[in-house]
Every structure is written in structure tokens, then in C-alpha cells.
Amino acid sequence: MxxxxxxxxxxxxxxxxxxxxxxxxxxxxxxxxxxxxxxxxxxxxxxxxxxxxGLTFARYELLALLSFARSGALPMSKASALLQVHPTSVTNAVDRLEKAGLVIRSPHPTDGRTTLIELTTEGRTVAKRATAVLNTEVFSQSGFADGEVDQLIRILGDFRRQAGDFSD
Amino acid sequence: MxxxxxxxxxxxxxxxxxxxxxxxxxxxxxxxxxxxxxxxxxxxxxxxxxxxxGLTFARYELLALLSFARSGALPMSKASALLQVHPTSVTNAVDRLEKAGLVIRSPHPTDGRTTLIELTTEGRTVAKRATAVLNTEVFSQSGFADGEVDQLIRILGDFRRQAGDFSD
DNA sequence: GCAATATACTAGGACATCCAAGGGTTTGGA
DNA sequence: TCCAAACCCTTGGATGTCCTAGTATATTGC
CATH class of the missing domain: 1.10.287 (Helix Hairpins)
Structure with missing residues (x-):
């Protein structure tokens, strides 16, 4: 820096x-x-x-994940698994997103152990806008050439599979 | 996870x-x-x-950096620049390393503003041992093929230069 | 020579991550 | 049926990172 x-x-x-x-x-x-x-x-x-x-990357990732879920809701444990972070990190992120009014916690209808994270209307709007900014300001100007992007995806994909991220 | x-x-x-x-x-x-x-x-x-x-990566990096400095000592600001982290992060790392007896702070001989971080004998020993373990347990089994390593070094090197890390 | 500017480090605060522990809920085998 | 094991989430603690001052020392320029 x-x-x-x-x-x-x-x-x-x-x-x-x-x-x-x-x-x-x-x-x-x-x-x-x-x-x-x-x-x-x-x-x-x-x-x-x-x-x-007012978002950090951790909170954005959660918001984006929810916005792609059909119902706009996911169990905390599912979010933790998909984002590949510790459950306590999800708790932390949800606390702050909930305080910001972007998500709400709700009890799972059939499993008393589970808490669902649900996107609010505002949460969905913010997710959409933040995604647009991220795409135009960061991802579209990554500095990687197309061929490099492909190489990175392949090399790191192999690495992650080998590291046990997914079995695919 | x-x-x-x-x-x-x-x-x-x-x-x-x-x-x-x-x-x-x-x-x-x-x-x-x-x-x-x-x-x-x-x-x-x-x-x-x-x-x-008893080391974290942040502290190890600082220790390794010092062990490669001819005199075994560096100004905080120099360490911050070379490790490319915020000065406060260096302060934090030095606080803990000093408490562990691996480095000591000493005043710069001619510049009163500057604090030198100096490796202790034990610090040098720990750095050497930790490097050996890291090399044999992590770097030598990275999971990347030789060709992939070269591609990563090249692609990410270009990226970092373009991002303003170095002018080389 | 002295004030203005630049540099070096530290203190306090906001966040994120992980681990260890604890309390509630389900599930499954004796 | 019932209790132990498994599962889910939260709390508390330790680290690390950065940012925003704030203090102290050097350097510059008038």
C-alpha cells in the first residue's frame, strides 16, 4: 500500500x-x-x-447467495457450507445484515434446530445494486486477460477439488 | 468446514x-x-x-524477512513496505514477537523517529526451523504441477505489477 | 532560525476468521 | 420408549487487517 x-x-x-x-x-x-x-x-x-x-465482502457474499436461492432463504448451516466459512462467521454476518435490515432470521418450519436467513425486499435491492457495481468496477476490469482467466479457473479449480472443496 | x-x-x-x-x-x-x-x-x-x-503466518513472514536481512534488523517502516501490509499490522506482529522473545525493538542510531526490529538468537533459530517445516510440509506439496507454478508466478506477477506493487 | 511539512510509530475502534464450549433439538439404536 | 450421539446456532476469546487520529522526530523552505 x-x-x-x-x-x-x-x-x-x-x-x-x-x-x-x-x-x-x-x-x-x-x-x-x-x-x-x-x-x-x-x-x-x-x-x-x-x-x-455499507457492505463488506463477507456480507455481500451472503446476500448474493440468498438472492440466488429460489425462495430467497437458506439455513445458516447451508450458507456456511456453500460459502465455505466457519458457522460463527455466518452468525456474525447475519447479525450485521439483520441490524441493517437486509435479512431476517426466521425459524425453520419443521426443524427446530435450524434458523433460516431470509432476504428482505431492501436486501434484494441492495444485493442487485451492489452486484452491478462490483461487476462493472471490479470484475470487468480485473486486469487478467481472457486466457489467463481460463487458466486460473482451471488451475485453481483442480487445486480446490484436490484440497477437498468439492467432489464434482 | x-x-x-x-x-x-x-x-x-x-x-x-x-x-x-x-x-x-x-x-x-x-x-x-x-x-x-x-x-x-x-x-x-x-x-x-x-x-x-506459536507462530502465525503474519509473524512468520516478519521473522523470515528479518532472517534474510544481513544485519538481522530492519526499521518497522521498511518491514511494512516489503511485506506490503499496514504499519499497524507490523506494530501488532512485533508486539507479539517481542513478547515471545523472538525479536526486540531498538532505537535507530541516527533517526529518532525510527524503531529497528532485531532478531534475537532464539528468533533466528525459530525462523530457521519454521521455514524448514513450512517448506517440507506445505510448499513441497502444494498440489500445483511445475508448469502450473510457472503460470501462476507469471500471471500473478503481471497482475501485481499492474496493480502497482512494484515497478521492476 | 523557525515555522510548515513529511515521516515513523502507536493507540483505539471496526470487522472478519477461527476455535472451544455450551444449550437446545433430532435422530436412531438398545 | 428413552437416552446417547449428532446436529445447529450462539457466545466468548484470540488474531489479524485496516482506518483514523495523535505524538514525536526530521527535513525543508522562507
């Missing part, structure tokens, strides 16, 4: 790894570090685009 | 985007979401490997 560095710090780290006898894992280390940094940059852009809506 | 999902949630999201008229940005959206998720998986692996050392 400030001025650009004169040299790529990750490439430097890779050289350091090689110099200290870890040449065999220097490249994967650099790739992984680059993923961490890229995520950080992208997250900052996303949060910047969502700020006017 | 637990059992694998039957289907890739990101591919589902991509289909939802297309179905709702955002087909032109569905792919970048999917690629970016995949980066976010991949980062999450990798971070969990890394933190798992570092746990026995």
Missing part, C-alpha cells in the same frame, strides 16, 4: 530461498505468496466498491 | 452470473472468487504448520 517498490518482493524472496538451499521449493513458495498478495489486492478493490452500500 | 460439496460452488456462482445477464464478467468473477478461496485453503495449511512454533 504505498508507493510501488523498485523490485518485486516475492521474486526477491524466491531468490533468498534458492540462496539458502531451498531451491527445490522456491517456486511453489513464490506462487503461493503471490496468491496471498493477489487476494489482498483484490479484496481491497472489492471492499472499496462495496463500501458505499 | 467439513465434507466436500457435491458440486463446485464457484462454478455454480459462475452459472448464476450468466443466467442473470452478467455473462461477460462471469469468468473473471469466478477466477477472482477462486483466488479468494485458494488463499483461504493455503493460509489454513500454513497456519497449521506454524502452530507448533
Amino acid at each position: 504505498g508507493t510501488p517498490l523498485p523490485r518485486d518482493p516475492i521474486a526477491d524472496a524466491q531468490r533468498n530461498w534458492e540462496r539458502h538451499g531451498w531451491g527445490n521449493v522456491a517456486a511453489p513458495m513464490a506462487a503461493i505468496t503471490a496468491i496471498m498478495r493477489t487476494q489482498q489486492i483484490l479484496l481491497a478493490r472489492i471492499e472499496g466498491a462495496l463500501k458505499p452500500f | 467439513g465434507t466436500p460439496l457435491p458440486r463446485d460452488p464457484i462454478a455454480d456462482a459462475q452459472r448464476n452470473w450468466e443466467r442473470h445477464g452478467w455473462g461477460n464478467v462471469a469468468a473473471p468473477m469466478a477466477a477472482i472468487t477462486a483466488i479468494m478461496r485458494t488463499q483461504q485453503i493455503l493460509l489454513a495449511r500454513i497456519e497449521g504448520a506454524l502452530k507448533p512454533f
Whole structure:
């Protein structure tokens, strides 16, 4: 976050790894570090685009997920599984979205253990607007070429499957 | 987070985007979401490997950075710039590392504003051991093929340069 | 030489994430 | 039928990140 560095710090780290006898894992280390940094940059852009809506990325993701659910409602546990975050993170996000009037909690009709998260009318509107802004301000100007996008989707998709994200 | 999902949630999201008229940005959206998720998986692996050392990734990165500095010491501001994190994050990390006896703060000899972070003997030892574990348990088994590693380094390197990380 | 500006670090607050624990609800086998 | 195991959500605690000041020290410029 400030001025650009004169040299790529990750490439430097890779050289350091090689110099200290870890040449065999220097490249994967650099790739992984680059993923961490890229995520950080992208997250900052996303949060910047969502700020006017009073949303964070975590809350937006939940809102978007609900807006794609046919009934506009989902059990907390389902949301946790689909977003692949800890249940307590969902609790946290729902608390804040509920306070903002974008969702409401309601009891599950047949399972007393389950709480449903339901989109309010305003929640649906905000989700739609935020999606439009995110698409035009972030996703449409990602900085990745079409071919790179395809490669990323394939490489990271394989990785995620192998990591146990999905069995597909 | 637990059992694998039957289907890739990101591919589902991509289909939802297309179905709702955002087909032109569905792919970048999917690629970016995949980066976010991949980062999450990798971070969990890394933190798992570092746990026995009482280190988090943030603290490890600082320790590793110091261990590569010739004198074993760096100004806070320099560390902040190289790690590309907010200065307050460095303050936080140093607070904890100092409490653990792995680094010490010392005044800069000529610039009264600057605080130097210096590796202790124990800090250097821990850094070396943690690096070995990280390399053998995480980086050497990243799950990325050699060719994929190269592609990631190139694609994400271009992205980071374009995002203003470095001018190289 | 002294005021204005820039730089370095820290304090306090808002959020997000995870883990560990706890209390309520269901389910399933003895 | 009934109780233990499984499941669902929430609370409390620890970390990390960033932002917005606020304090202290350096540098610049008039």
C-alpha cells in the first residue's frame, strides 16, 4: 500500500530461498505468496466498491447467495457450507445484515434446530445494486486477460477439488 | 468446514452470473472468487504448520524477512513496505514477537523517529526451523504441477505489477 | 532560525476468521 | 420408549487487517 517498490518482493524472496538451499521449493513458495498478495489486492478493490452500500465482502457474499436461492432463504448451516466459512462467521454476518435490515432470521418450519436467513425486499435491492457495481468496477476490469482467466479457473479449480472443496 | 460439496460452488456462482445477464464478467468473477478461496485453503495449511512454533503466518513472514536481512534488523517502516501490509499490522506482529522473545525493538542510531526490529538468537533459530517445516510440509506439496507454478508466478506477477506493487 | 511539512510509530475502534464450549433439538439404536 | 450421539446456532476469546487520529522526530523552505 504505498508507493510501488523498485523490485518485486516475492521474486526477491524466491531468490533468498534458492540462496539458502531451498531451491527445490522456491517456486511453489513464490506462487503461493503471490496468491496471498493477489487476494489482498483484490479484496481491497472489492471492499472499496462495496463500501458505499455499507457492505463488506463477507456480507455481500451472503446476500448474493440468498438472492440466488429460489425462495430467497437458506439455513445458516447451508450458507456456511456453500460459502465455505466457519458457522460463527455466518452468525456474525447475519447479525450485521439483520441490524441493517437486509435479512431476517426466521425459524425453520419443521426443524427446530435450524434458523433460516431470509432476504428482505431492501436486501434484494441492495444485493442487485451492489452486484452491478462490483461487476462493472471490479470484475470487468480485473486486469487478467481472457486466457489467463481460463487458466486460473482451471488451475485453481483442480487445486480446490484436490484440497477437498468439492467432489464434482 | 467439513465434507466436500457435491458440486463446485464457484462454478455454480459462475452459472448464476450468466443466467442473470452478467455473462461477460462471469469468468473473471469466478477466477477472482477462486483466488479468494485458494488463499483461504493455503493460509489454513500454513497456519497449521506454524502452530507448533506459536507462530502465525503474519509473524512468520516478519521473522523470515528479518532472517534474510544481513544485519538481522530492519526499521518497522521498511518491514511494512516489503511485506506490503499496514504499519499497524507490523506494530501488532512485533508486539507479539517481542513478547515471545523472538525479536526486540531498538532505537535507530541516527533517526529518532525510527524503531529497528532485531532478531534475537532464539528468533533466528525459530525462523530457521519454521521455514524448514513450512517448506517440507506445505510448499513441497502444494498440489500445483511445475508448469502450473510457472503460470501462476507469471500471471500473478503481471497482475501485481499492474496493480502497482512494484515497478521492476 | 523557525515555522510548515513529511515521516515513523502507536493507540483505539471496526470487522472478519477461527476455535472451544455450551444449550437446545433430532435422530436412531438398545 | 428413552437416552446417547449428532446436529445447529450462539457466545466468548484470540488474531489479524485496516482506518483514523495523535505524538514525536526530521527535513525543508522562507
